[in-house]
Amino acid sequence: MSPRVRLWVFLVGAAGFAALFAAACLDLPAFGTVPHPYGVRAVHAALSHHTANVIASVNFDLRAFDTLGEESILFSAVIGTVVLLRQARDEHRKDPEPATVHPPVRRFALLTLPFALLVGLYVIAHGQISPGGGFQGGVVAATALHLLYIAADYRALERVRPLTLYEIGEAAGEAAYVITGLAAVLAGSAFLANVLPFGTLATLSSGGTAMVLNAAVGLEVTSGIVVLLARFLDQAVEIEEPGEGGGSPRDTRDSGGNGDDERERA
């Protein structure tokens, strides 16, 4: 197909799409006004199961099976990364050298770390009550841990981050989700049905299985992101390919993701 024909095919397709899309947009309800029928029903379902955060109720109660799929996507993506970024046979691992960090950067990172970690854990724990949940809080908590890499260096991070524990945590989170679903089957209901007592609305123990599934996702996401970033950090800092000498001045600088600007024009 010549470029000219290709362009015409694209233009015809684009024109058709534009016409249909415009027609569809004209029939939309006005921006941000009419209550959506699904929204009304979702709020009703959430409140009947004593889950204050309607989004958490949709994710972990009404559509718990969808969330199992989403959790598995992250789970297998992390496994794929672990396999792809493993140390190959002809590569060797070099101990990262201690890095010097500017005192203001160190102070800022050390001050932010406990605060960010607490926010992450808070968001996980209150997933069924307030905005957020296992996924959001998990990413925040995992990212917060890496402030130590900015505050000190990779060796410090490795010392407080037993990777095996996080690998187990990731698998345990994924397994806990499935087991909670199977437990509902054993209790005589459907897979992932909400069979636990619903508790009091807007308390930490409300929402029945939504609370359990939210915690499982929190564990899985926190551990998964830590493992994921660990693989990337290993590749960027520690693992050297054959012929990659230790003599290059680049290898001694480990001051975090922002330490690369000097090679920008290379």
Place this chain on the structure above:
Amino acid sequence: MTDVLIVVALLLVAGAATAAVLNRDPMRQALVLSFLGLALALLFTFLQAPDVALSQLAVGSAVTPLMILLTVRKVRRRPGSGDGVDKPAGRER
């Protein structure tokens, strides 16, 4: 009032996204991407979707740019790849 905020956030998103596309240096793209994540998080907050905004903030403006920066660093460290920018980040073996 809300409409004004939404329009401002939409303009920010459009600007940041265009800047991310027009930038050719992956390092700067990562930083612009981080800003784009922030703008999207603002937009989602104004649209009353705080759950999505939190996800966007954590993933779009922190984890993704960090992974890009680490990948760029790895690629540029490779022997014999002075620019290294155009090469795939993965390993051929």
